Amino acid sequence: MALPVQWVGMDLDLRERLRRLGVRKHAAPLKPALQSNRDVAPLRAQLELMSTPCGPAYVSRSAYPLAHRHGDRALDAVLRHSPELLARLIVGRTITEIDLRRAIFLDTETTGLNSGVGTLAFLVGLGYFEGERFVIEQFFLRDPIEEIAMLSAVSRRAHDRQPIITFNGRAFDVPLLESRFVLSRMASPFADKHHFDLLLSARRAWRGSLGSCGLGSLEFHLLGVRRGQRDIPGAVIPLLYREYLAAGGGEPNEDMQRVMYHNANDILSMVTLIACLADALTQPQDVAEHFNAARFYECAGDYDAAERSYLAAVGALQAGRWRDLRALIPSAQSSNSAPPRQSLRRAARFLKRRGHPEEALALWQRLAEAGDVEALIEVAKHYEWRMGDLDRALTYARRALGANSQPALHRAIARRIARLERKALQSKA
Template sequence: MTDLAARLRRLRGQAGMAGGAAAPAPRLPADLSRLLAVRRSTPARQRSVTNTPTGLGSELAPGLWLAEATTDWPSVPLPFDASFAKIPERIDPADMLFLDTETTGLAGGTGTRAFMIGVARWHGARFVLSQLTITALAGEAAMLEQLRAWITPATVLGTYNGKSYDAPLLNTRFRLERMSSPLQGLRHIDLLHPVRRRWRAHWPNCKLATTERQLLGVVREDDLPGSQAPAAWLRFLRAGDPTDLYRVLKHNAQDLRSLAGVLSHMVALDQTAGGFTPCGGALGHLSDN
């Protein structure tokens, strides 16, 4: 009986029951232990970017940042004839909203989203740039709401290829967020089309970079091409490195200034009956060089 009782106590101890010594925890191989430790320290649901991207401005909402800048730049004369854009009525520059997006891809469709929306508008003799950037997918709804707040029924969009790309993409994002799109029904000056009509036979292409160089004398230095913008945003999300994302912000800001410059140039051409009239000293600050 003594041997049986001892064996029972030993079995109880191994099973963790009272009355026996607790069995030692099994020891994991060193390599497996290190692997598990790494994975447990940063579970997927807790991973986040630890640095604060102050170069993107101020945080409006979780995952949404706003950068703003203001420049002395008087608008084109009030109002101006928009017949070059096939808009019959005259346009008040105060109603112009220049818009440019940076997106996760160039294919469009429901899988593509805008991670940065830049707008610019004239307030009297001041030109105001506002750029929204999302640093988390959850910030998209707040970004779209802010864009909606900048638009009124009188707004006239100014874009470059925006009728074919930016506006349809944003309309899709509004629809996926179950919001009505404020872009529907707005007057829209897509500057790509009048530029093509006037200069496609004279230039190698009518990309914005070519147009701003030919018409405004803008030569960009250290510019991050738009095709690299998606990788810059993903690098920030995955590794927290904002270096190239700041370059995307700079690229987007130059796009917006160039949109306003090209519009000013087109208006000046119309006012001089087809003559070549540069837009004056206001464009000198547009170049990054």
């Protein structure tokens, strides 16, 4: 259940409902409403009756050809990547390959925004590849008394598929559903299955270059998905379901249709997000993407791949493919086209440890030009110990002292300067 990057095209009635729920808009000004793509999921869903051992359940089924475009990518783009590469995308992976044609994509809409005992999943969306189509089945609770039948239907569909693929499902969707299965005295189809939580992978890949790794932000910045006015903010969905029940339930009303639209698009975005992740690792297009790929590999413990990517990034910098070094930013929130300082620091430290002092120095020098204290100290060390140039070492150490604002580090830099001054005097004696 993901929140969109912004609430665009919101009508006055919906704004009032949000206020009643206690939800407030972001402090930052909203951007103008964007035109929704022609390729997002259809709005109108029709429920079909499904018989289960626990009674009737209700499901809406939609099928998309593999060539269907969701944002900038077709659904089959993800199938072009090797099972081994896809497994490398999983944070905390325990498998060596993923067969996406056996996987199950999961997203829920719930009666609350926490996974407490009183929270129900009133809509469970499951997506999977079937032949030359991608199918989304949405299991809907017309009334909470139908929960056991719905869980039975979900279990039947999901029990023989893995891994589970979610967005923030490790923290929310799966624990919530497993608790509902336990309370219903049913075996969970998700127990002991491999889990691919895309939020964790997205954070590993882009946390250094995007201000937010929420699904709405990723859609906006990376996937080319524009949902437009038909979508609905995730925060208001529990209220809309309560209003639907208060009105008598039954066939999904217009609000519930919008919730189902939101849920289907979350699932489609998961599919194209995997392709985007794989592309970012295998086909980095600029310096920032090289840094992102390197950091991903480093966090995954694949140090050889990280080394190759960091060296490629440094090579691109030295070739002038990123010209404006003074555009370096102190945080990761302003741009995804230039690596922020923390990415360069991380790369320099890694390359130094891996025995590439010259490449590390290239990064430290560029950071030093922007007044980075750690970089100034590292360049001072280089001139002292590797070059024997005490005058230049002193120059950088003094610049570090002037740029620093931390008392403890200030004392350490002052001691370094005093030692360098004594060493310089001795060398001239």
